[in-house]
Amino acid sequence: MNEPCESGNGCHVGDELCERGVEYYLNAVRTGQADQLSAPPCLLRLQLLQPVPGTEHTLTPIRPSSALAMLVRPVEEEIHQRQAIAQGLQRALDPIEALYQAQQRPTTDLVMLEGLPAINAAIDDATRRCTTELLTAQPGGGRSSAVLSEALQRCQYLLARGVRLRTLYQHTVRYNPATMDYIQQVTDSGASAEFRTLDELFERLIVFDREVAFIPARSDRQSALEVRNQALIAFLVDVYERAWQRATPLTASSRSREEPSVIPGIRRTICQLLISGYVDEAIARRVGMSVRTCRSHIAKIAEQLGSTNRAQLGYLLATSDLLGESDVTDPE
Template identity: 45%
Template structure:
């Protein structure tokens, strides 16, 4: 079991706010106990106290670390077995294999694992927000930790919404090092991974089941320039600025939403491009409407354009 049920998430949040929760109230969500998020109140057996989120997350990640060590050994043995074929593969890639279509999650991950195993200088990644499972955290740790141990520099771009993801924050903390940098920006288009200015990976379908492996030097150089353009406009993941309220009373994320509203995007498209769910997006739109004194959706677009908030350098 990798995800809390909706009721469990609601009750755990309520327990954290109140400091405790009645046993009877927690019964509808057995996942709370399966995740070890509650423990008996020593002062009253009828109540349960919440385990701090940081501690609970660490408990979940510990078995992942053990599995990483086992898989790392297996990966090393597989790499040794394929070493005789690497030179042959490099020769074919210099011909017609500069663009390779990868179909299926397993083949994509195999290609990524091989590319990162050969990475010796720097890896650049763009990671739009989505739900993070223990399996994806495991894969990320498996790939990134050996890179760090080899002295490879890693730079990763997230959307601002990653600041609300305990999984992503814990992942970043696990790999905290001088050669590892995490930044966030309001809007990202798609995933991107680049290794050593040599190979890049981009998805070609929304379900992430088909990807392109690019080894054409011109294409890779172009994608690096795109990454550097976004990186220069992003802020460190540890900074709080992107969600602070600006002098005009509107947060940075609401400025991003305003820009997309004026461009004519619907709520679902805005939420997808900014890495948040539709309900959260609509809540920000409502706050934006209140701040600008709008009484309707049509009037909101007009008021945004007239207010000049999109011309204030946000």
């Protein structure tokens, strides 16, 4: 917040207060007035100083919450206008969509989608048509803020329509602030959103109303398969439900240390992958964490077993009861 003011005439251009702006505003609050000619531009831009009726240059400070309401009002009005435009477009095109579907030849119930624009367009269409339930599996740990922002808009749209949301993550998202913030915002938007985590998770899966599903077609996730075959969707939903029953509930207030099964579950999966011969990079990808964090877990496992090298670690893991124990924890 503390950008320096330019000498002589106020603050750094932007939407934040500079040091001089903060000091000037607090002094205005104490004295009850300010002068327009000497006020830093940032205070005027953020409307924290308002003209006093009947005077030429005298200003008075107002509460930041009142200034916020004044600033946000035109933004909210623009959002409402754009939403009205979007709804109008949908009303205009829905009849044509029905005619298109009526004239179109019967299509396959498996459609290959190439490229993110095509994938996102298909998911957006399924989101608009979803009325009951959305099931999502998101492996790989925390996601970027941009992806989470887009997902938040979809979730809020569905929750507002009464759709039930269930999402599966891997345990490692409990350490990801962006994902935890996203969960908080989704939870605040509706009570019908649930989240759970597992140590290891199958590939990405999205199922709308148990009528259409999306799964990756390649490992780079630049292509996807749109599934409408009801037998295949029933199979995917069954896999999802079995994983959901084994998963650990996750809320916005959850902390990993409060879930005694989380760290042992992660460590146990790492042990199983080590014995299977996976390299560090592959293990990290499977459990949804960075290679550095994965190696830290491996080091703690080695310390717990008293191993001094990788070959010895594999032998000790194979001959120990560690994989069957309820706790694979840090050594005392």
